[in-house]
Each structure stands twice: as structure tokens, then as C-alpha cells.
Amino acid sequence: GNGSKKEGSHGTKSSSTSKHRKGEDKGRTRDGKADEKVSNNQLAVPPLSMEGSKSQRAKLAFEDRVCSADHYLQEAKKLKHNADTLLDRFVKAVCYLDAVVSFIECGNALEKSAQEAKSPFPMYAETVELIKYTMKLKSYMAPDATSADKRLAVLCLRCQSLLYLRLFKLRKDSALKYSKTLTEHLKNSLSNTQAPSPGMGNKAAGMPSPVSPKLSPGTAGGYSTVSNTSSSVTIPQRIHQMAASYVQVTSNFLYATEIWDQAEQLSKEQKDFFMELDKAMGPLIFNTSSMTELVRYTRQGLHWLRLDSDLIP
Amino acid sequence: GNGSKKEGSHGTKSSSTSKHRKGEDKGRTRDGKADEKVSNNQLAVPPLSMEGSKSQRAKLAFEDRVCSADHYLQEAKKLKHNADTLLDRFVKAVCYLDAVVSFIECGNALEKSAQEAKSPFPMYAETVELIKYTMKLKSYMAPDATSADKRLAVLCLRCQSLLYLRLFKLRKDSALKYSKTLTEHLKNSLSNTQAPSPGMGNKAAGMPSPVSPKLSPGTAGGYSTVSNTSSSVTIPQRIHQMAASYVQVTSNFLYATEIWDQAEQLSKEQKDFFMELDKAMGPLIFNTSSMTELVRYTRQGLHWLRLDSDLIP
Numbered sequence: 308g309n310g311s312k313k314e315g316s317h318g319t320k321s322s323s324t325s326k327h328r329k330g331e332d333k334g335r336t337r338d339g340k341a342d343e344k345v346s347n348n349q350l351a352v353p354p355l356s357m358e359g360s361k362s363q364r365a366k367l368a369f370e371d372r373v374c375s376a377d378h379y380l381q382e383a384k385k386l387k388h389n390a391d392t393l394l395d396r397f398v399k400a401v402c403y404l405d406a407v408v409s410f411i412e413c414g415n416a417l418e419k420s421a422q423e424a425k426s427p428f429p430m431y432a433e434t435v436e437l438i439k440y441t442m443k444l445k446s447y448m449a450p451d452a453t454s455a456d457k458r459l460a461v462l463c464l465r466c467q468s469l470l471y472l473r474l475f476k477l478r479k480d481s482a483l484k485y486s487k488t489l490t491e492h493l494k495n496s497l498s499n500t501q502a503p504s505p506g507m508g509n510k511a512a513g514m515p516s517p518v519s520p521k522l523s524p525g526t527a528g529g530y531s532t533v534s535n536t537s538s539s540v541t542i543p544q545r546i547h548q549m550a551a552s553y554v555q556v557t558s559n560f561l562y563a564t565e566i567w568d569q570a571e572q573l574s575k576e577q578k579d580f581f582m583e584l585d586k587a588m589g590p591l592i593f594n595t596s597s598m599t600e601l602v603r604y605t606r607q608g609l610h611w612l613r614l615d616s617d618l619i620p
Numbered sequence: 621g622n623g624s625k626k627e628g629s630h631g632t633k634s635s636s637t638s639k640h641r642k643g644e645d646k647g648r649t650r651d652g653k654a655d656e657k658v659s660n661n662q663l664a665v666p667p668l669s670m671e672g673s674k675s676q677r678a679k680l681a682f683e684d685r686v687c688s689a690d691h692y693l694q695e696a697k698k699l700k701h702n703a704d705t706l707l708d709r710f711v712k713a714v715c716y717l718d719a720v721v722s723f724i725e726c727g728n729a730l731e732k733s734a735q736e737a738k739s740p741f742p743m744y745a746e747t748v749e750l751i752k753y754t755m756k757l758k759s760y761m762a763p764d765a766t767s768a769d770k771r772l773a774v775l776c777l778r779c780q781s782l783l784y785l786r787l788f789k790l791r792k793d794s795a796l797k798y799s800k801t802l803t804e805h806l807k808n809s810l811s812n813t814q815a816p817s818p819g820m821g822n823k824a825a826g827m828p829s830p831v832s833p834k835l836s837p838g839t840a841g842g843y844s845t846v847s848n849t850s851s852s853v854t855i856p857q858r859i860h861q862m863a864a865s866y867v868q869v870t871s872n873f874l875y876a877t878e879i880w881d882q883a884e885q886l887s888k889e890q891k892d893f894f895m896e897l898d899k900a901m902g903p904l905i906f907n908t909s910s911m912t913e914l915v916r917y918t919r920q921g922l923h924w925l926r927l928d929s930d931l932i933p
Contacts, residue, residue: 479877483874483878486871490867496860538856541853542852542854543851543852544851544852553867554802557799561796564789564792592908593905593906594877594880595906
């Protein structure tokens with residue numbers, strides 16, 4: 308069921324990247340290890356000499372002008388298609404994250420523009436998928452992971468975390484409403500099912516159930532209920548669907564905190580880099596930083612990663 | 621079902637405060653408005669003259685020494701019992717928040733001490749209740765709410781938010797596990813219930829249900845199922861209980877973000893005070909600040925509130 312998700316606004320990704328390249332890259336990990344190491348070495352950041360020499364990295368200038376969602380979408384697609392053609396896994400990952408940032412800008416433009424009737428939700432959700440794909444290119448947990456790999460991973464994780472948080476926030480109001488209804492329902496039905504069973508005397512079809520009498524005042528008799536053992540519970544379909552939505556919305560938040568903690572942990576291994584980045588851009592703050600702040604922080608980080616790896620002449 | 625919750629570690633609160641005083645205070649709001657106004661005026665912070673004069677407030681010195689949980693508990697109870705005897709609502713609220721901070725210190729000591737086998741969960745949960753009670757004493761939304769009322773409310777809300785977040789974090793691992801099981805279960809059962817109904821042919825007791833065939837491999841026949849209309853769903857009791865726990869754990873997080881946002885909003889109305897407090901103590905950060913940082917921030921804020929209101933000679 309993963310394939311159907313990919314056919315959204317990230318366009319050709321599904322065919323050219325998610326499916327085609329994924330297979331190709333997996334092959335390379337196993338069969339072309341030497342090849343990968345060579346390209347790594349070409350770009351490798353000398354871990355120690357770097358620490359001394361990076362004292363003053365250039366700061367990018369950011370425009371305050373906000374363009375149309377479509378402008379960012381075109382830019383993002385261009386960046387992603389360019390990344391699709393690259394072979395070196397690190398460079399490719401850097402370029403994908405660049406595309407990710409433009410997709411985030413696009414989602415943000417959708418949120419801010421009163422004209423845009425489109426929800427940013429699918430855009431953000433697919434961008435999370437692109438980040439997951441990007442992170443598979445270079446594992447920061449591999450024994451030969453370089454400082455640059457880890458720095459890139461921190462940037463990826465922070466984007467992923469704040470996107471999950473944004474996905475949660477976009478549906479937070481429903482979650483709060485569901486939370487109340489579900490708490491009420493589950494309290495009633497749990498206390499009823501935990502009471503001594505009245506036996507099977509009420510199995511007659513159409514008889515109102517003792518399981519959740521307060522929850523379906525309009526549908527009494529609409530469903531029979533109560534299993535013949537205490538190991539199952541019958542609930543109204545709308546409660547069941549609400550529970551499914553609730554779990555979906557809140558799991559975005561669970562992932563957000565989980566991934567944020569991972570990023571924090573990993574950034575401690577690259578303290579100097581992120582202290583300098585925090586100082587230049589202001590630190591990213593969970594539950595506070597805006598999408599614009601995330602975009603700028605990540606762009607600046609990517610720029611430094613490129614500078615450090617001599618990817619910019 | 622509210623009364624039973626109160627008989628925990630916060631001790632005499634339930635009898636002397638929650639029940640007795642609550643009634644007393646409610647009476648006063650309705651019958652003794654004049655009385656309340658008088659005490660307000662005695663403590664009122666002149667909203668404009670204050671702004672100029674507070675440039676350098678004294679900073680408290682905090683010890684790094686951590687005492688035993690019991691030490692903080694005794695301190696907290698003493699502070700709370702003292703607050704119980706006070707009549708002025710603002711002063712009373714300030715003193716209750718002081719007790720709240722000591723209860724938080726107690727919970728924090730429970731978390732940090734390897735010797736303590738006690739979970740800090742009930743301590744934090746009851747402390748949230750004490751904050752709720754404290755906030756009812758002086759509404760920051762009342763038309764006659766003073767700057768001091770609002771500042772106190774911000775401190776209360778931030779404590780409440782970070783306690784809810786802590787309650788969530790203490791059970792986060794279960795939530796993540798539940799999230800996976802529930803997502804899997806709900807996906808299966810939803811897709812099954814949404815398929816065209818096979819009619820009522822399988823109502824025979826003991827027959828495996830088409831609703832969630834994958835979820836109870838060991839209990840086939842343990843529950844019959846499927847209602848006679850499409851408006852209800854039968855789920856295993858353990859899934860039902862898991863859903864109840866999941867909703868409970870995650871609602872703590874929902875409240876945490878909701879209340880954090882309220883505090884942020886309200887603190888903007890009291891910008892100077894909180895900019896100075898942030899500068900002195902470092903700002904509180906959602907999902908990052910420790911309980912110790914919360915304790916110190918709040919203590920410092922309370923100290924300034926007392927200074928500003930001439931509660932300290």
C-alpha cells in the first residue's frame with residue numbers, strides 16, 4: 308500500500324526515484340562498496356582539521372519576499388530531478404534535502420496564502436516521505452559515517468520532526484475533540500464491561516446494549532451487541548472511525564518528539580557545527596519555530612555542508 | 621468521580637482545600653465582590669508606574685544541592701497548608717503556586733533518585749490538579765484582572781503545560797507501542813467493515829469474525845462478532861483497553877501543547893516582565909526545559925511578583 312501514496316504533488320518522484328532509484332541504490336550498497344568509498348573520500352570532511360578552520364563560515368542572505376506556492380513547487384521539482392541524476396550518495400542526499408526545503412516552502416506558501424484553497428497537508432506528508440528516502444542514501448549510524456553524513460542527518464531529522472509536528476498541528480483541533488468523545492466513550496464502555504457480566508440474557512437482536520447505553524441515544528436497537536464472552540467489545544462504527552483518525556493524527560506527534568530527540572542526540576556529536584549554526588540562525592525550537600525559520604536554518608546548514616565538502620567552487 | 625482522585629500525596633488538600641475552600645471561595649465570588657475588590661486594590665500593581673521602575677529586580681540564588689523527595693514533600697505541604705489559611709485570593713494563589721513548585725521538586729527528586737521506587741506520575745498528576753484549583757482563584761480573563769494576575773497565570777500555565785508534557789513523556793514508550801498495534805488493528809478492521817457486508821450469515825456463535833481475522837489468531841472463536849447492521853464494530857477487549865490507555869496518555873500531550881500556546885499568548889500581554897525573566901533565567905522551552913529549570917524559572921517569577929506587589933517587606 309506504499310506505492311499509491313507517492314503519486315502526489317512531488318510528481319515524477321514516484322516513478323523516477325522512489326521505485327527506480329531505490330532499487331538501484333540498494334544494489335549499489337551491496338555490490339559497489341568500493342565505488343561508494345571512493346566517492347566518499349573525494350568529499351570527505353577531514354574531521355580534525357575542519358574543526359579549526361571553519362571559524363567564520365559565510366552566512367547566506369535571505370529574502371523576506373514570499374513567492375507563490377507554484378514558484379516553490381517548480382523550484383522543488385527542478386532540484387529533485389537534478390538530484391535524481393546524481394550518483395554520489397552524499398551529494399545526492401544534499402541535493403534531495405535542498406528539494407525538501409523547497410517543498411516545505413511550497414507548503415508554507417499554501418498555508419499563508421488566503422487565495423490558495425489547497426491544504427498543505429499532502430505536501431508536507433509527501434515531503435516527509437522524501438526525507439525518509441534521502442536518509443536511506445547515507446546512514447548516519449554506519450561505522451564509516453563521516454561528520455558530514457551526521458550533520459546532514461541532523462538537518463534531515465529536524466525537518467522531519469517539525470513536519471510531523473506541523474502535520475499534527477494542522478489536525479490538532481479534531482484531535483482535541485476526538486480525545487474528549489473517545490475518553491467519554493471508553494470510560495463508559497470500560498466500566499460497563501468490567502462490571503460482572505449479566506450473562507447472555509440480552510443477546511436478543513435489537514435489544515439495547517449495556518455496553519455503551521449513553522452513546523447512541525438515537526440508534527437504540529440500531530446495533531445489538533455484547534459478545535458471548537468478556538473478551539470482546541462492540542462499539543459504534545463512528546467511534547471506531549474516530550479512534551482510527553485519532554491514532555493517525557496523534558501518531559504524527561509521537562513521531563515528531565521521537566525524531567526530535569534523535570536529532571538532539573546526534574547533534575551533540577557535532578557540537579561545534581551546530582553551535583555555530585545556532586548562533587548564525589538562532590536555534591530551532593520544537594513547538595515554536597516557524598516553517599520559515601526551519602527553511603532558513605536548513606538552507607544555511609546545507610550551504611556550510613557544501614562549503615566544507617568543497618562542493619561549491 | 622473527582623473526589624477520589626484527591627486523596628493522594630498532596631494530603632490534606634482534599635479535605636481542607638479542594639472541598640471546603642472551594643465552596644467558600646465560590647460563595648465569596650458571588651456574595652462578596654466588594655470584599656474581593658478591596659483586597660485586590662491593596663495589592664494591585666500600578667500597571668504604568670511599574671513598567672518604568674522594575675528595571676533591575678533582584679535575582680535569587682539557587683542551590684545545586686538536591687534534597688530527598690520527602691524533604692520537598694514536607695516543604696510543599698507546609699506551603700500548601702499556609703496557603704489554605706489565607707483569604708486574599710491573589711496572595712493565596714501566589715502561595716499555592718509556591719507549593720506547586722515544591723511538589724514539582726518532589727516529583728523531580730523521585731525521578732532522579734535511584735533509591736526511590738515510587739513513580740513520580742501520581743505526584744505530577746495531582747500537582748496539575750492543584751494548579752487548576754489555583755487558577756480558579758483569580759481569573760486572568762476577568763475584566764478587572766491586573767497585570768499581576770496575568771503574570772501569575774502565565775507562570776501557572778507554563779507549569780501546567782510542562783507537567784502534562786512530563787506525564788506524557790513518562791508513558792511515551794507505551795504510547796508508541798500502542799500506536800503501532802492500534803494503527804494495524806484499525807486499518808484491518810476498517811477496511812473489512814467498509815467492504816460490502818456479507819449479510820448476517822455468520823452470526824452463529826463461535827464462528828470467526830470477518831471483522832478482524834488477523835488480530836486474534838489465538839482466540840478464534842473466543843468472540844463472535846459483527847453486528848446485524850453496519851453501524852457497529854466488535855473489537856477484542858485488549859484492543860479496547862489499549863485504545864483507552866492510548867487516548868489517556870496522548871491527551872496529556874494534547875493539553876500540554878494547548879496550554880503552552882495559551883501561556884505564550886498571554887505572556888505577550890506582559891512582554892516586559894517575561895523578557896526580563898527570560899533574560900535572567902533563560903527562557904523555558906517546550907520539550908527541552910528540565911523540571912529543575914521550570915522550578916527555578918517559576919520561583920524567580922514568583923519572587924518578582926511578590927516584590928512588585930509589596931508582599932515582601
